[in-house]
Amino acid sequence: MKKLVLVRRDTPTRGGQPAAFLAGLVFALLVGALLLLVTGDPVFDVYQRMWERSLGSTDTWSSTFNRAVPLALAGLAVSIAATMGLWNIGAEGQILFGATAATLVGRLFPDAPGPVLIILMLLAAAIGGALWALGPGLARAEIGVSEIITTLMLTEVAIRLITYLEQGPWKDPDGFGFPNVTARPEQAELGDLWDRTHIGVLIALAVIGGFGWFLNRSVWGYELRIAGSSAKTATYAGISMRRKVLGVMLLSGAVAGFAGGIELTGTAVRLNTQISNGYGFAGIIVAALALMRPSGVPFVALAFGAVQVGGQSIQTSLGVSPAVATILQALILFGAIGAAVFSNYRVQAVERQVVTA
Amino acid sequence: MILGVAFTEEAVIGLLVAAVQFATLLYLAALGETISEKAGVLNLGVEGMMATGAAVGFIAGVETGSPWLGLIAGSAAGMVLSMLHAFTSVGLGADQVVSGLALTFLGLGFADFIGDGYTDDERRARFADVEIPGLDDIPYVGEILFRHSPVTYLAVISGIAAWFILNRTAAGLGLRAVGETASTADAAGHSVLRLRFVAVGVGGAFAGASGAYLTTYLVGSWSQNLTAGRGWIAVALVIFGAWRPGRVAIGALLFGFTLALKSRLVIFEIDFSPRLLDMAPYLLTIVVLVLISYRARNRPSPAPAAIGIPYRREER
Numbered sequence: 159m160k161k162l163v164l165v166r167r168d169t170p171t172r173g174g175q176p177a178a179f180l181a182g183l184v185f186a187l188l189v190g191a192l193l194l195l196v197t198g199d200p201v202f203d204v205y206q207r208m209w210e211r212s213l214g215s216t217d218t219w220s221s222t223f224n225r226a227v228p229l230a231l232a233g234l235a236v237s238i239a240a241t242m243g244l245w246n247i248g249a250e251g252q253i254l255f256g257a258t259a260a261t262l263v264g265r266l267f268p269d270a271p272g273p274v275l276i277i278l279m280l281l282a283a284a285i286g287g288a289l290w291a292l293g294p295g296l297a298r299a300e301i302g303v304s305e306i307i308t309t310l311m312l313t314e315v316a317i318r319l320i321t322y323l324e325q326g327p328w329k330d331p332d333g334f335g336f337p338n339v340t341a342r343p344e345q346a347e348l349g350d351l352w353d354r355t356h357i358g359v360l361i362a363l364a365v366i367g368g369f370g371w372f373l374n375r376s377v378w379g380y381e382l383r384i385a386g387s388s389a390k391t392a393t394y395a396g397i398s399m400r401r402k403v404l405g406v407m408l409l410s411g412a413v414a415g416f417a418g419g420i421e422l423t424g425t426a427v428r429l430n431t432q433i434s435n436g437y438g439f440a441g442i443i444v445a446a447l448a449l450m451r452p453s454g455v456p457f458v459a460l461a462f463g464a465v466q467v468g469g470q471s472i473q474t475s476l477g478v479s480p481a482v483a484t485i486l487q488a489l490i491l492f493g494a495i496g497a498a499v500f501s502n503y504r505v506q507a508v509e510r511q512v513v514t515a
Numbered sequence: 516m517i518l519g520v521a522f523t524e525e526a527v528i529g530l531l532v533a534a535v536q537f538a539t540l541l542y543l544a545a546l547g548e549t550i551s552e553k554a555g556v557l558n559l560g561v562e563g564m565m566a567t568g569a570a571v572g573f574i575a576g577v578e579t580g581s582p583w584l585g586l587i588a589g590s591a592a593g594m595v596l597s598m599l600h601a602f603t604s605v606g607l608g609a610d611q612v613v614s615g616l617a618l619t620f621l622g623l624g625f626a627d628f629i630g631d632g633y634t635d636d637e638r639r640a641r642f643a644d645v646e647i648p649g650l651d652d653i654p655y656v657g658e659i660l661f662r663h664s665p666v667t668y669l670a671v672i673s674g675i676a677a678w679f680i681l682n683r684t685a686a687g688l689g690l691r692a693v694g695e696t697a698s699t700a701d702a703a704g705h706s707v708l709r710l711r712f713v714a715v716g717v718g719g720a721f722a723g724a725s726g727a728y729l730t731t732y733l734v735g736s737w738s739q740n741l742t743a744g745r746g747w748i749a750v751a752l753v754i755f756g757a758w759r760p761g762r763v764a765i766g767a768l769l770f771g772f773t774l775a776l777k778s779r780l781v782i783f784e785i786d787f788s789p790r791l792l793d794m795a796p797y798l799l800t801i802v803v804l805v806l807i808s809y810r811a812r813n814r815p816s817p818a819p820a821a822i823g824i825p826y827r828r829e830e831r
Binding site: 163164193197245247293297301302303304306307308310311312313314315318319321322325326439442443446479481482483484485487488489491492495496498499 | 559599602603607608609610612613614616617618620621623624625626627628629631743744747748750751754790791793794797798800801804805808809812827828
């Protein structure tokens with residue numbers, strides 16, 4: 159009798175990750191099609207519409223690019239944490255609190271000139287994000303509390319904080335009684351590069367490039383790479399693991415918070431709990447598919463931006479639940495991590511061994 | 516009236532009853548996760564399995580008219596989802612954290628997808644409270660502990676059964692061995708993969724049941740984001756409970772009380788923003804985790820040693 163086992167390859171296959179991503183995409187589209195068939199939705203129309211409204215024409219690229227910006231920044235935030243083996247699952251909360259901090263600046267200086275105000279708001283967003291990661295970072299660095307749980311819990315807290323602000327202290331007096339935060343000052347809006355694609359695209363690329371450069375060229379980045387690959391070596395080399403863990407969490411939070419600031423000045427007009435739209439969570443998928451490497455993040459983010467934008471369009475035009483997009487993203491991740499195993503392993507049929515003691 | 520707060524006897528009892536109801540929700544999910552982690556598999560998909568269990572449980576309940584069928588269907592849905600995690604993380608050896616998170620996204624998305632048409636459904640398939648004869652007449656205690664949905668009693672029985680199986684049977688010993696050092700367990704003749712698949716599946720079934728309990732009893736209806744991060748509290752409870760069914764139960768009661776307190780504010784006529792108190796369970800989770808870790812910082816961790824480590828016999 160034979161059975162299948164996974165046998166480690168001597169060298170991983172080249173191009174395994176892009177191949178795994180494609181495999182995940184195909185897997186997702188097939189399972190998604192199955193789901194749509196079950197509910198009686200027109201599979202071909204749904205996928206065609208998703209393609210048309212995301213990458214199908216130059217008009218729609220703006221939406222996809224703008225959507226890729228927060229996804230890429232969130233993905234970068236998660237992959238920064240991963241350099242130290244940390245899981246920043248709460249990027250969502252940091253994005254929300256970053257946007258909250260930026261809103262606070264907007265409320266304090268409503269008449270400041272646009273460029274000044276935007277810079278202040280983005281700075282505040284980064285600081286806010288870092289603050290939201292401070293507690294989990296300290297708890298992890300000092301006493302080893304799982305950052306997975308703490309960052310996640312703070313996301314729930316951030317959501318409720320914004321809901322509180324909407325209904326109470328920051329409620330829009332001109333909002334006809336609706337719970338809405340007052341809109342940010344009009345002049346605090348990022349300009350457009352082309353069509354509706356805003357400057358945030360350039361800023362995000364600069365942040366990602368800057369981080370890559372920093373990681374490869376600075377002493378801090380060098381130490382980080384050592385600490386990330388071996389805690390023992392790092393301790394021997396006199397690098398404080400505690401300070402590195404805390405530093406990485408703060409940086410990760412700052413990048414996520416910054417994404418919240420970009421959203422507020424780029425596409426959103428006011429603070430609300432929807433401003434993050436699940437970017438923090440999708441950022442985890444983006445980072446995982448990019449193998450936690452900043453260089454891969456923009457490409458995966460673009461693909462995800464397309465899936466999300468396409469997913470929204472099928473609700474308005476075809477009445478299909480936008481949750482299809484969430485399902486597709488999860489399935490891509492499942493398919494890709496499953497397929498990625500095969501770049502390191504191959505399947506072999508072997509004779510079943512009779513166990514002898 | 517104490518300090519302007521209406522602490523009537525009725526209100527206090529109502530609060531404690533609600534605490535047990537919320538504790539049931541958390542305990543089901545946390546107990547399942549405990550079993551999975553005992554076998555060495557961290558499953559961060561609890562929130563997603565719970566959401567899917569809630570949606571499937573509600574739909575099956577109202578379509579068949581039976582909350583029992585809702586509970587069973589929700590539980591089965593949780594188990595089916597968990598098998599995806601078992602396949603990628605146990606079968607293929609992919610990263611457990613990534614695979615579990617993928618499961619959460621999938622579960623939340625799937626719940627929204629199938630629950631779409633049931634958001635404002637007026638139909639109900641709700642468990643009725645069952646009074647335990649003889650015990651429900653005890654003053655106060657009877658009212659608080661012995662007049663609940665059948666699911667609460669099932670949760671208690673499950674907890675005792677889980678403790679017994681884990682600690683007093685050969686299968687339980689094998690399961691724990693697999694979670695501590697898989698290679699030794701393998702050498703001793705236990706099938707590592709089979710035990711881990713079973714443990715993940717049981718965990719999924721419990722998470723699904725927890726979700727179904729939300730829609731067939733606690734809330735009684737389906738809406739988006741119904742689980743509201745409570746699946747994550749359940750994951751935290753496993754750490755709080757040091758991977759022991761009994762201590763997890765104590766944690767569930769504590770957190771259940773916090774969730775109940777928020778839902779009862781109106782009755783106590785406390786003038787405090789419910790939005791801010793809404794944050795309490797999540798902040799409490801953090802504070803408790805920090806305190807526990809601080810107290811245990813010089814002791815060996817009670818976590819199963821093999822959590823997160825895939826096992827491949829060929830690479831032993």
